[in-house]
Structures are given as C-alpha cells and as structure tokens.
Amino acid sequence: MKVALKIGYEGTHFSGSQIQPDKRTVEGELLKALLEIGVITDTETADLSSSGRTDAGVHSVSQVVTFLTDNPRMALPRILNSKLPRDVWAWAYAEVSDDFDPRRHAVRRKYRYVLNADEHDISKMRDAAKLFIGEHNFSNFAKKDKNNPRSTVRKVEKLDIRSQGPVIKIDIVANAYLWNMIRKIVSALTLVGNGTRDIEWIGKMLDPDNYEEGIEPAPAYGLIFLEVQYDPEPEWMIDNYAIKHTNDFYTRESNRFLVISTILEQFVMQPEKGQDLD
Template sequence: MKIALKIGYEGTAFFGSQIQPELRTVEGELLKALKEAGAIEDVESADLSSAGRTDTGVHAFSQIVSFYTVNPGLAIPRVINSKLPRDVWAWAYAEVPDDFDPRRHAVRRKYRYILSGDYDISKMREAAKLILGEHDFANFAKKDKKNPRSTVRRIEKLDIRVGTGIIRVDIEANAYLWNMIRKIVTALTLVGSGLRPVDWIEQMLDADNYEEGIEPAPAVGLVFMDIWYDPEPEWIMDGYAVRHVNEHYTKEAERHKVISTVMEQFIIHEKKPE
C-alpha cells in the first residue's frame, strides 16, 4: 500500500529536505523513523519521494511525502512522530494510488517568506504586480549547469501583507526555479528600500536583453506552506499529532518572543552630538 503524509519541519538544523550521505536531512530522519516504527522494511522498497526539495535552513508547514508501507496501521502520524525528533513531524495522512507522484502530480504550491524591516510597502506591491503572470525568471534563479531547463514560470498569486513588525510575502505557482522565491523577495526589498526603482523589475524579467545577479534572501524566512492536487487525496488529520505539535510550537513561539525582546536590550543607541 502507498501512503502520503503531510509533514512539517523547522529547518534550522537540517541540511535541506533531500537525503544526503553523512548529513542530517528531513528525509533521512523520516526514513529512520518509518523503519523504527515498523512502517517500512527498508529504504529501497519504501521508495519515498517528496513534493519538492527545500534547501538548508528552509522550513515547511505542509510538505508532502509518499512511500510504500508494509504495515499501514503503523504508517500514521502519531506513531511516526514518536520516533521523530521534535523539529520534524507528520500531521495528516492518506492512502494514495501506486502511481501517485507528490512532485509531478502537484498543480499548485504555496510558499511564504517572513521578513522584518522598514520598507515602502506600496512600492513593493507595485513591483509584485509586475512579477505576476508568465515570465522568464532567469534573473531570479540559480543557474543549473548540469540540468539546463526552461526558466519560464507562471506566478499565479503574490501577496504582501503587513503585521506587527513583520511582512509576509505569499507566493503561489505550479513550479519554481532554484532560489527563485528568495531572489524575488530580494528584488522586492531592493525596491521597497529605494535602492531600485519599480520599473527595474521589468528589466529583470527581460532576460533576453538584461542580466543581473542578485543574492537570494536568507533561508531562515522561507516556509513551504501548502500544495494542491487534482484530484486531492482524502487526507485524514491526526488530531492527537496536531494537538502535540500545536502545544510545542505555541510554547516555542512565546519563548522566541521573549528572546527577541532580550536581543533588543543589547542594542547600543548612540547619542547624537548636540
């Protein structure tokens, strides 16, 4: 039987999601937990695959993984979570057909980038409107020399929302290029800080006639939020797993609020000369 899981992870201590020899990864921890729980016999027969690869330091709320199980009763979130470290967890599952591919069958993916800073939000939103739609995003991607492919992608949604000291950038598309989202965020902040005009975005999207390299925004702010399929698997949310995850991260969020305030106490404010 093939099972799909919705998993989340706090990516700070992972070298990305994809399994790599000698490095701590999300897939590595998940495969270890599945084997310890008795849900799989070995890595090869499990044939685990993910909806998308996330880089070192990137987080996920709803990454999708699928695998073959020898014991469906043990391939449920509450059992798997008992074998996982606290920074990765499963919270929903579904039985899926043998030909289900979490990456190829996805019709839309949503990411969220969280940042703070003093930016002109109206200019950032103007820039975001230019990025919407189908464009050549070659200037917003890390070049993959080994596997060159089309750099044309279609952005379906790009929203910028402001909270208390926080800016949330939500982006939805069917597929993305390597570092594309983080470079889009960099471009938006360059416009929002006045270092680039809004129409510079049009130049960046004209990859045939203009080339400029920009650094990706830090991985710490990027979260893989959601993914959709057609037809959508019949997900079963594990209430027990959800409650435990919510309790843990509610406490963690409060702790980090305190730490953030403590960090602010260390800022030295120099007096301006009279």
C-alpha cells in the same frame, strides 16, 4: 501499498529536506523513524518521494511525502511522531495509488516569506509584485544549475504582500519554482521597497534575453512552504491529536523566543561619547 503523509518541519537545524550523505535532513530523519517502527524494511524499496525540495534553513507546514509499505497502519502520524525529533512532525495520512507522484502531480504550491518591516515602502513593493504575475522567464531569479539545464519559464498565479505588526508577509502561489526563485524575488521586492531600485528594473529583470543581472537570495530562515495542492486531492485523514500536540509545543516555543528577542534587544548597545580605544 503507497502511503502519503503531510509533514511539517522547522528547518533551522537541517541541511535541507532531501536526503544527503552525512548530513541531517528531513527525509533522513523520516526514513530513520519509518525503519525503527517497521513501516519500511529498507530505504531503497521504500521509494521515498516528496512534493518539493527545500534548502537548508527553509521550513514547511505541509510538505507531502510518499513511500511504499507493507505495514500502512503503523504509518499513522501519532505513531510516527513518537520516533521523530521535535522539529519534524506528521499530521495527515492518505493511501494513494501506486502511480501517484507528489511532485509531478502537484498543480500549485504556496510559499510565504516573512521579513522585517523596517525601512520598506510596502506600497512600492505591492506595485512591483504585480509585474511578477503571469508566465515569465525567471532566469534572472534562479540559481543556475549547469548539471540540470531546464526551462526557466514559470507561471506565478498570485503574489500578495501585507504588513502585520513588525513584519511583512509575502505569499506566492505558482505551478512550480526554480532553485532560489522565491528568495530572489523577495530580494528584488525589498530592493524596490527600500528605494535601492525602481519598479522599471523589475521589468528589465523579467526580460533575460535583453538584460542579465545576478541577485543574492533573501535569507533562507524567512521562507516557509505552506501548501501543495492536487487535482484530485488525496483523501486525507487528519490526526487532530498530532496537530494539537504540535501546536502546544510551538506555542510554548513562540513565547520563549518572544522573551529571548526582548532580551537580545538589550545587547544592542548605542555608541557613547568619548574616545575609542585602539
């Protein structure tokens, strides 16, 4: 039987979601837990697959993973979470058809990027964001993969930008993404927002046949994979206990980091008058 799970993870201490030799990954931790519980007997026959790959440092609240098992009732989130580390958790379960592919059958994916609001003109960023809507060649907004050349045309359905207190939240919805595409789009928007580039430059970047320029991706820690949608959607069984347990933990963590952030501000020293020591 094929089982699908919705999982979340705080990606700071992972080398990405996809399993890699000798590195800590989300899939690696998930496979270890499934083996320990007895949901799977070996990693090859489990045929683990996910709805999308995330890079090192990127987070998720709703990654979808599937695997084959002869023991599906032991794959329930609250059982699995007892063997997972605190920075990975499952919260929904579904039994799906053997031909269900969490990546190929996804119709849209939603991401959010969070950045510091300082020195960014959000009105300019919103104007620039409008140019990304629709189908474009995003070659200038992707990390080149010489080993896997493929079309760089993608369709962005939505790109919303809003200010919330000290941060700006950028939400993007598309059918699929290229490697580093979202983080490079964010970099471009911030360059417009801080006045380094103008909006016309975005139009040039979206015309790679006539204009080519490299751009550094925004830092990975600001990106979170929010949602993946299917049509039809699997019949998810939500584990409310798993959600509450995770919410309680991350509420405490959020409060702790708020205090730490305030403390760190004390280490930002202002230069004082006087002679520097060489």
